[in-house]
Amino acid sequence: MASIIQTVTTNTKMQMDDISKLKNDKMNDLSNLNSEIWKIQTKIPDIELKLEKLNLKLSNVKSNFQILECKIKNLSFIKTDKLNSINKSFETFKKNLNTSFDEKVTKLAQFYDEKVTNIINEKNDKFKKIEDELLKEIETLQSSINDYSDKILNESKETIKSDIKLEISKSIEKHKENMIKMNDNILSFNNDIVKLEKNIEDLNVKYNTETKTKLQDVEKALESLNSDIQNLQDEEIELNYKLSTLNDSKEEECNKLLKLQEETRQLSKETISYNLMIKEEEQYRRFLHNQLQEMKGNIRVFCRIKPEKNIDNTFKHEIQSMMETSDLKESLVISEPENHNPNNRLTASPTKKTNKQFSFSFDKIFDESSTNGEIFEEISQLVQSSLDGFNVCIFTYGQTGSGKTYTMSNLNDGLIPRSMKLMFERIKILKSLNKDYQLYGQFFEIYGEKINDLIDDSINKGIEFPNKLFDSEINNIKMIKLESTNQIDELLEHSTSKRSTAFTMANDASSRSHSIFRVYITTINENNETLLIGTLNLVDLAGSERLSQSQVTGIRLKETLAINKSLSSLGDVILNLKSKSSHIPYRNSKLTYILKDSLGGDSKTLMFVNISCLNSHFNESLSSLRFASKVNNTVLK
Numbered sequence: 321m322a323s324i325i326q327t328v329t330t331n332t333k334m335q336m337d338d339i340s341k342l343k344n345d346k347m348n349d350l351s352n353l354n355s356e357i358w359k360i361q362t363k364i365p366d367i368e369l370k371l372e373k374l375n376l377k378l379s380n381v382k383s384n385f386q387i388l389e390c391k392i393k394n395l396s397f398i399k400t401d402k403l404n405s406i407n408k409s410f411e412t413f414k415k416n417l418n419t420s421f422d423e424k425v426t427k428l429a430q431f432y433d434e435k436v437t438n439i440i441n442e443k444n445d446k447f448k449k450i451e452d453e454l455l456k457e458i459e460t461l462q463s464s465i466n467d468y469s470d471k472i473l474n475e476s477k478e479t480i481k482s483d484i485k486l487e488i489s490k491s492i493e494k495h496k497e498n499m500i501k502m503n504d505n506i507l508s509f510n511n512d513i514v515k516l517e518k519n520i521e522d523l524n525v526k527y528n529t530e531t532k533t534k535l536q537d538v539e540k541a542l543e544s545l546n547s548d549i550q551n552l553q554d555e556e557i558e559l560n561y562k563l564s565t566l567n568d569s570k571e572e573e574c575n576k577l578l579k580l581q582e583e584t585r586q587l588s589k590e591t592i593s594y595n596l597m598i599k600e601e602e603q604y605r606r607f608l609h610n611q612l613q614e615m616k617g618n619i620r621v622f623c624r625i626k627p628e629k630n631i632d633n634t635f636k637h638e639i640q641s642m643m644e645t646s647d648l649k650e651s652l653v654i655s656e657p658e659n660h661n662p663n664n665r666l667t668a669s670p671t672k673k674t675n676k677q678f679s680f681s682f683d684k685i686f687d688e689s690s691t692n693g694e695i696f697e698e699i700s701q702l703v704q705s706s707l708d709g710f711n712v713c714i715f716t717y718g719q720t721g722s723g724k725t726y727t728m729s730n731l732n733d734g735l736i737p738r739s740m741k742l743m744f745e746r747i748k749i750l751k752s753l754n755k756d757y758q759l760y761g762q763f764f765e766i767y768g769e770k771i772n773d774l775i776d777d778s779i780n781k782g783i784e785f786p787n788k789l790f791d792s793e794i795n796n797i798k799m800i801k802l803e804s805t806n807q808i809d810e811l812l813e814h815s816t817s818k819r820s821t822a823f824t825m826a827n828d829a830s831s832r833s834h835s836i837f838r839v840y841i842t843t844i845n846e847n848n849e850t851l852l853i854g855t856l857n858l859v860d861l862a863g864s865e866r867l868s869q870s871q872v873t874g875i876r877l878k879e880t881l882a883i884n885k886s887l888s889s890l891g892d893v894i895l896n897l898k899s900k901s902s903h904i905p906y907r908n909s910k911l912t913y914i915l916k917d918s919l920g921g922d923s924k925t926l927m928f929v930n931i932s933c934l935n936s937h938f939n940e941s942l943s944s945l946r947f948a949s950k951v952n953n954t955v956l957k
């Protein structure tokens with residue numbers, strides 16, 4: 321235990337020794353430190369003084385910086401002002417340039433360019449100098465600060481050193497930042513200046529090119545204006561020359577015009593009197609024409625002998641025609657063939673020997689050699705009568721196959737096409753005498769007692785005639801305006817196929833109806849009313865046949881009876897008209913009833929009796945001649 325206690329005591333003693341040793345060491349350290357602190361403390365007032373001095377210097381530097389900033393600001397203001405004034409003077413310069421368009425523009429621009437460049441260069445130089453000076457000053461300050469800080473660092477404690485260093489570096493950083501900002505400002509200022517210079521340069525270039533192009537345009541416009549003016553002056557000279565020649569000829573023309581006016585006045589006076597004369601002459605011509613027609617007779621009969629060219633003469637009977645000097649009529653002698661059976665044509669003998677002779681007298685006789693043209697010459701005066709205001713009726717009468725249709729409507733030269741051609745020609749002449757005539761037409765047939773339209777819908781729809789001036793019987797028959805010969809040919813061609821025909825002994829396509837082509841000659845009066853002047857009726861009668869010879873039955877017999885009845889009614893009407901009977905039996909047949917206005921009064925009637933010289937047709941020819949002769953020779957009461 322004692323050893324343990326001893327060991328503990330020894331250990332404690334040892335520890336105590338160690339502690340006292342450590343204590344002494346620490347005490348020594350402390351006294352050393354205190355002496356150190358004391359030393360530093362003695363140095364602090366110096367350092368503080370130095371620091372104060374440094375701060376003073378720093379504040380001086382700051383104030384210097386501020387002054388410099390102010391100076392820079394002022395300089396920038398000055399520069400802006402100057403730039404503004406330069407821009408202003410540049411604007412004035414531009415205005416001057418605009419007004420004068422002078423060549424000096426380029427020189428002035430160059431001059432101002434140089435001036436601007438110089439000013440900018442000067443400013444740049446100044447700024448550079450200031451910048452350099454500032455940088456130098458900053459550098460010296462930096463070095464002095466560095467010196468000071470070195471010294472401080474060397475002399476002062478680490479912490480104080482670091483503090484001071486920090487502070488100084490902060491202030492330096494701040495200054496550096498300021499410097500950078502200032503540099504940036506200077507840079508951006510320089511950039512602005514460069515931009516401004518660029519703008520000014522661009523403006524100069526733009527202005528110069530614009531001015532140049534404007535000048536070129538103006539010069540071009542001036543050039544073209546000058547040439548225009550020159551042209552106009554030339555034209556003016558030419559026009560003046562023309563004007564003077566025109567003035568010369570104007571007087572001449574005026575005189576001529578006056579002369580012409582006088583002549584025209586004279587001519588119009590003469591025209592009026594000529595027109596009056598023409599009117600009087602026309603009336604006189606009408607009167608004479610009508611007198612001539614009346615002298616010839618209002619009802620006349622012509623005879624036409626159909627040619628039988630390819631038939632031997634032994635089959636023909638003799639027909640002789642001659643002029644009668646006494647009453648300007650022509651006579652015809654027809655000789656009966658030998659062995660002729662008066663009741664049957666089929667037994668007529670083929671011999672030239674004759675026995676009995678029959679004599680007839682007519683207004684005109686057309687032998688076998690006559691043409692449609694020659695026939696028309698005789699009847700053309702009747703067409704004129706219809707234009708003069710009379711109603712005219714022309715018939716072709718005769719046995720079937722005797723040439724009635726050929727005479728009346730043969731294409732191109734029949735009475736219908738020729739009459740229409742003549743009418744169209746006369747109307748043209750009348751138009752030149754201020755008489756406007758229009759022709760309207762109807763074309764129909766009377767079959768039995770029925771009226772059929774021969775104008776086909778396919779060729780003409782017809783028109784509504786302005787006034788219902790006409791017979792109600794034929795009001796429903798198409799009325800068309802007649803305008804050309806072509807139209808008439810077309811009408812005739814179509815009507816042939818529409819007409820009622822049948823095979824007979826004498827004609828393969830014998831007409832079993834009476835066809836009537838009626839032309840209305842009209843004019844329009846001052847009240848715009850249509851007036852009827854005259855009518856022309858061209859009637860192709862159905863073939864006459866003696867029942868004893870035709871040997872027809874049934875429907876053909878009925879047709880023949882109707883044809884013969886209407887033909888004898890026509891004969892009766894004409895006979896009564898010629899003998900100036902008080903009663904004219906128009907109503908006895910449809911044919912006479914429809915023609916009542918064109919038969920009688922002062923209307924003109926002409927009948928063609930068509931005959932054949934064939935022995936086989938002798939009886940029919942004789943019968944036709946007797947009928948026609950009766951009409952022609954009736955003595956007026």
Ligand SMILES: Nc1ncnc2c1ncn2[C@@H]1O[C@H](COP(=O)(O)OP(=O)(O)OP(=O)(O)O)[C@@H](O)[C@H]1O
Pocket residue numbers: 626627718719720721722723724725726727827829830831832861862863864930
């Ligand atoms: N003058 C003439 N010259 C030449 N040919 C004629 C003449 N007259 C009639 N013919 C011819 O005779 C034939 C019968 O004539 P057309 O048809 O004119 O007779 P038509 O009297 O009208 O007969 P129908 O009463 O039966 O109709 C026709 O082929 C026609 O061309």
